Amino acid sequence: MPLSSNSIGLAWTLVRTDFKTRFHGTFSGFVWALLKPAAMFLVLMSVFSFLFKDPAYKLQLVVGLFLWDFFAEGTKNGLAALHSKSFLFRKLRVPLWILVVAAIANPFITLAVFTVVIVLFLTAVGQAPSLAAIGLFTLYCLALALIVVGFSLATSVLFLKYRDLNQVWDMVTQAGFFLAPIIYPLGIVPEKFHFYFYIWPPTPIIEFSRTVLVSGHAPSLLANVYLLLEVAVVLAIGTYILKRMGPRAAELV
């Protein structure tokens, strides 16, 4: 099924019903879903206020942690998406990509709430980001979502064949957490190595997001083109692997 109104409708129904099941379809459940990232933000900011005196570092750390949390949670859900829904494509002709995209919707909602919370926070402390900065940060979040989709398209179908891929991916994300400049500024790494750090897709997203939200600058056009290229490569590889292995997915489970 190509990208049609039917496939978008199905993706929406899967996301909506999953959300409803998770939060028991109640209004208080919906409030909890919104409250969780907001509460997490406040807890982190409070703890970091005790630990670190530099206000910019605190914000950079929180932005990095939330973006990383979305990447780690999204790729974890995405990897298991086809395995956990195999009863569907063994009996129906369901587009596999819809199942993968629907699986990462929940962490994406958390990231969206975080975006609202951090903009409100910055405004409250007198550092209101410009509309352009908010727009760019939103684009970086969408780029990260596409990167998560790209990884998940590949890992979800590979996981049907290699059942310990989730363990391997756990190790990759653990190492990746330290490879991405989340708890340290990239500046402490000699500049000649920066290129290698930027190959890890979350790195440019985290760096650029901090630049627009905390520092108030926009990354160069070249830097944005590099990010776009990275997103395209990850999506292309993911799509290729899914297209290649997807038609036999029902035989792999």
Next chain:
Amino acid sequence: MNPTLIEVESVSKSFWIPDEPRHTIREHVMAGFAPRPRRRLPVLDSVSLQLRKGEALGVMGANGCGKSTLLKLICGIYLPDEGTITTNAAITPILDLGVGWNPELDAVDNVYLIGGLMGLSLQEIARSLDAILDFAELRPFARMHLKHFSSGMAARLAYAVAFQAVREVLVLDEVLAVGDAGFKQRCEARYREIRAAGHTTLVVSHEPYIIRAFCDRALMLRDGRIVAEGTASDVADEYLASLVKTG
């Protein structure tokens, strides 16, 4: 002559059963990525058939003869090893009832879920929601969670959605016999309406009565090959005779 909607040409399908299971990266690495010994389990052998617009074709055969695999190949769930399958129409497969329903959701949400999975758009589901609930006789229970439904109620809901989702070709696998006598009658009446509206159907069943009543012609599979083909009545008789012989 009506146009051909589905053409299956010399299709073969086997499943490969590895002698040594290897499901993890660790196992593949330990084995040095060497090819593993595996046995071939042939399921379909050079099967050909044509389904023309408006026809109802029945498929009969003993357990394990390849009926369900043939349907999954036609529905695009499996890929053939050899041969080609050409489909010139949208297919609605009902290979199992209620695939994908969620017991934690109510009937309405499940209609959206199952309907969406069967290819209905949100607008189509919204338009036919009342008709689906009425057909399933579940309007008073529309907001009740599915986990509180009896199995009969759940099956009725699944049927109601499936019948609403029918596109050009309806593919049914052993699912025309649920519910009480009254509901069965309504299902059969709905099936006849679908036929009368010009839809094409492909029905797999062990039940000679169903093949005779609902199909124009039929074929019988044995060990993955077509061994009989003709009118629904003749093939149903032959199937019964084969049971007597083997029994």
